[in-house]
Amino acid sequence: MESEGLFTCQGKVYEDGKSSLSPRLELILLAAIFMLMIPHTAAYDPLDPNGNITIKWDVMSWTADGYVAAVTMSNFQMYRQIMTPGWTLGWDWAKKEVIWSMVGAQTTEQGDCSKFKGNVPHCCKKDPIVVDFLPGVPYNQQFSNCCKGGILASWGQDPAASVSAFQVSVGLAGTSNKTVKLPKNFTLLGPGPGYTCGPAKIVPSTVYLTADRRRKTQALMTWNVTCTYSQFLVSKNPSCCVSFSTFYNNSITPCPSCACGCHNKNCIASDSKLLHKAGINTPRKDNVPLLQCTHHMCPIRVHWHVKLNYKDYWRVKIAITNFNYKLNYTQWTLVAQHPNLNSITQVFSFDYKPLIAYESINDTGMFYGMKFYNDLLMEAGPQGNVQSEVLLQKDKNTFTFRQGWAFPRKVYFNGDECMLPPPDKYPFLPSSAQVNLVALSTVVTSMAILILLIQKSP
Numbered sequence: 001m002e003s004e005g006l007f008t009c010q011g012k013v014y015e016d017g018k019s020s021l022s023p024r025l026e027l028i029l030l031a032a033i034f035m036l037m038i039p040h041t042a043a044y045d046p047l048d049p050n051g052n053i054t055i056k057w058d059v060m061s062w063t064a065d066g067y068v069a070a071v072t073m074s075n076f077q078m079y080r081q082i083m084t085p086g087w088t089l090g091w092d093w094a095k096k097e098v099i100w101s102m103v104g105a106q107t108t109e110q111g112d113c114s115k116f117k118g119n120v121p122h123c124c125k126k127d128p129i130v131v132d133f134l135p136g137v138p139y140n141q142q143f144s145n146c147c148k149g150g151i152l153a154s155w156g157q158d159p160a161a162s163v164s165a166f167q168v169s170v171g172l173a174g175t176s177n178k179t180v181k182l183p184k185n186f187t188l189l190g191p192g193p194g195y196t197c198g199p200a201k202i203v204p205s206t207v208y209l210t211a212d213r214r215r216k217t218q219a220l221m222t223w224n225v226t227c228t229y230s231q232f233l234v235s236k237n238p239s240c241c242v243s244f245s246t247f248y249n250n251s252i253t254p255c256p257s258c259a260c261g262c263h264n265k266n267c268i269a270s271d272s273k274l275l276h277k278a279g280i281n282t283p284r285k286d287n288v289p290l291l292q293c294t295h296h297m298c299p300i301r302v303h304w305h306v307k308l309n310y311k312d313y314w315r316v317k318i319a320i321t322n323f324n325y326k327l328n329y330t331q332w333t334l335v336a337q338h339p340n341l342n343s344i345t346q347v348f349s350f351d352y353k354p355l356i357a358y359e360s361i362n363d364t365g366m367f368y369g370m371k372f373y374n375d376l377l378m379e380a381g382p383q384g385n386v387q388s389e390v391l392l393q394k395d396k397n398t399f400t401f402r403q404g405w406a407f408p409r410k411v412y413f414n415g416d417e418c419m420l421p422p423p424d425k426y427p428f429l430p431s432s433a434q435v436n437l438v439a440l441s442t443v444v445t446s447m448a449i450l451i452l453l454i455q456k457s458p
Contacts, residue, residue, distance in 0.1 A: 045229070047335060047364055047412070049357055051077035053152075053188065053195065053227045055089070058206045058219035059180070066097065066173035067180065067220075072145070072165040078156035078355055079333040079366045080229060080415025085287075086150015087164065088189040090129045094181035097173045099123040104143025105130050105166035121171065127185075132164060143167050150191070153331055154415075156353055157368050161331075177221050188227045192287065194234040197227040231416050237261035240300035240418035242411050247307055248401065249427035255296035259419040267293035268325065270380075275325070281379050283326045292323040292380045299324040300413050302334065306406045306427075307389065313345060314399070314406070315391050318367065320413070322377050322384040329377040332386075334367040335412035340392045340399070341365045349374065349388035363409075401429050 045051055058070045073087065088108075098121040099107065111125035132150035133141065145165040153161035174180035186197035205219045241255035268274055270292050280290070289299055301321045308315040320334060335355065342362040344352065350367040357364065367388070369375030374386045399405075404426035411418040 047337065047355060047357055047410070048078045048080075051080065051155075051229070053077065053190070053229075055186065055188075055197075055225040055227065056206065057183075057200070057223050057225075059221040060167075060219060062175050062220065063169065063171070064175075066100075066170040066175065068167065068169045070143075070165060070167050070219075072163060073152070074155075075152040075162040076155050077229070077415065079154050079335050079412065081154040081157070081162075081331055081333065082150065082152040082190040083330060083414075084149060084151060084283075085191050086132050086148070087152060087191065088129060088131055088150070088187075090127060090187040091183040092127045092185040093183055095173065096126075097183075098171045099128060100169040100171045102130075102169070103141060103167040104146030105132050105168075107131075130166070132166070151330070152190075154333060156355065156366055157331060157333060180221065182223055186225045186227070190229075192234060194229050194231065195227045196230065196233070197225055200225050229415065234416070235261075238419045239298065239416045240302060240411075240413040241296050241298045242302045242304060242408070242418050242420045244407050244421060244427055245303070245305045246401075246406070246427045247309070248429060251427055253421045253425050253427055255294075255298060255301055256419055256421055257295050259296040260298035262297050267291045267297065269293050275381075281325055287327070289327060290325040292325065294323060298419075299327070300329075300418070302411050302413060302418055304336075304407060304411075306401070309401075313391055313393055315389060316406075317387065317389045318350075319385060319387040320377060323380050325380045328379045328384075329414065331375055332369060332377050333412075333414055335364065335410075335415075336367070336408045337364045337410040338408045339363045339405075340395065343393040343395060344390060345393050346391040347388060348390070349386075352390075 054074050054076060056072045056074070058072070059067045060070055061068045073089070075082065098113075100119075100121050102122055107123040107125070108129045108131060109125060110121075110123055111128075113120050113124040116124075133147040134149045135147055137147050143166050145163045148161075148164060150164070151161075152164055153159075155162045182200040182202070184199065186200065188195040188197055200223045202221070202223045205222045207216050207218045209216060237260050239260060241259035243255050244253040245251075266288070268290060274280065291297060291299060294301075299322065301323065303317075303319040303321070305317040305319070306314070307317045318334070318336075320332070322329065334350075341354070341364065344354075344365065347367065349370070351370055353366045353368075354362055355364045355366055356362050369377070369386060377386050378384045404423055407426060408420075411420065
């Protein structure tokens with residue numbers, strides 16, 4: 001029997017080139033293959049599933065040729081902030097709108113306003129780019145929650161500082177709810193890439209309370225824009241790494257080599273004479289880092305050291321080191337995921353807040369600096385590190401030093417996930433060690449006390 005052009009599958013014979021799958025199943029398989037071919041840029045964060053930046057436009061009044069709107073940017077991300085040089089917001093006008101004036105922010109370019117005579121608009125560009133004012137601008141140019149240089153704290157760390165706002169007067173636009181066309185193609189830099197913004201959506205008008213809190217007013221019209229963050233849009237490589245050590249093993253597990261990429265990285269040795277050059281720590285406009293030369297080439301290293309073991313508790317030391325000579329980190333955040341974080345007893349030099357993304361799981365927490373003490377992580381050098389110790393209560397049903405249980409499952413610095421060492425490189429519990437290290441230390445202590453008592457006895 002000829003077998004050319006035939007193949008067998010589960011006892012059945014099919015003619016080569018003909019599919020035995022139904023058209024619906026073929027479609028599903030093709031869709032699955034297509035999804036696998038697309039680079040993973042999803043903005044969903046399992047540790048902060050509701051985190052986003054929401055930009056709300058409230059139309060407060062109509063004008064002869066447009067409207068006046070209050071624009072509020074709220075950072076609802078629990079542990080990801082926007083650092084200096086701050087946020088940059090852009091959009092495209094739906095028609096031929098112009099910006100007559102702004103309070104609390106400004107556009108980076110005016111554009112071509114040559115067709116206007118007399119009263120010249122603040123910006124005539126089809127695609128305006130807006131930035132926040134720096135602190136200290138004249139009072140008549142300020143707006144509530146403005147003028148922070150574009151810096152937004154994370155919602156989990158400082159809700160009051162996680163909001164920024166400005167006022168914009170728009171002309172050549174609609175003058176009613178039916179004739180206004182919503183801006184489109186919103187972009188947000190915070191300060192670099194990473195955010196993807198959805199379309200503007202009309203929502204119920206915002207309600208305001210008067211100063212005496214006895215009367216409610218509301219915006220004439222409100223629309224929201226939601227922007228979500230994806231680390232993959234920023235860089236293919238991580239921006240931080242993690243190293244481990246323990247009291248029961250003399251070896252240190254370093255960050256993986258080239259954890260943050262080793263290609264086209266400018267670096268400088270820690271003992272280089274260039275470090276004494278004036279302006280070496282001055283940030284560049286494009287925020288390109290100048291790193292200390294290391295095997296991992298990461299701007300940030302997080303070190304997790306299992307320090308002590310008690311009968312009912314155990315102690316961890318956490319150290320964060322900055323290897324970037326051109327950037328310090330204000331209001332930094334560190335997020336760790338570990339099953340014993342549900343029983344933290346004390347954090348000594350950091351502030352701490354549990355992050356309960358799911359009601360039944362409490363294994364994730366955020367560490368951040370104490371205000372005016374160590375909330376500023378200085379640039380690389382002798383002062384470029386912060387550290388704290390954490391005391392945790394043991395759960396006797398789950399606690400162990402075996403198989404790397406004492407180390408975190410995930411670590412994030414400033415909202416970006418750090419690269420952990422491979423599990424087979426974790427410091428291991430020596431085979432000669434007893435399962436219960438506390439019992440061994442108790443026996444040794446008891447023997448020492450017994451010897452002292454024998455020596456003192458007549």
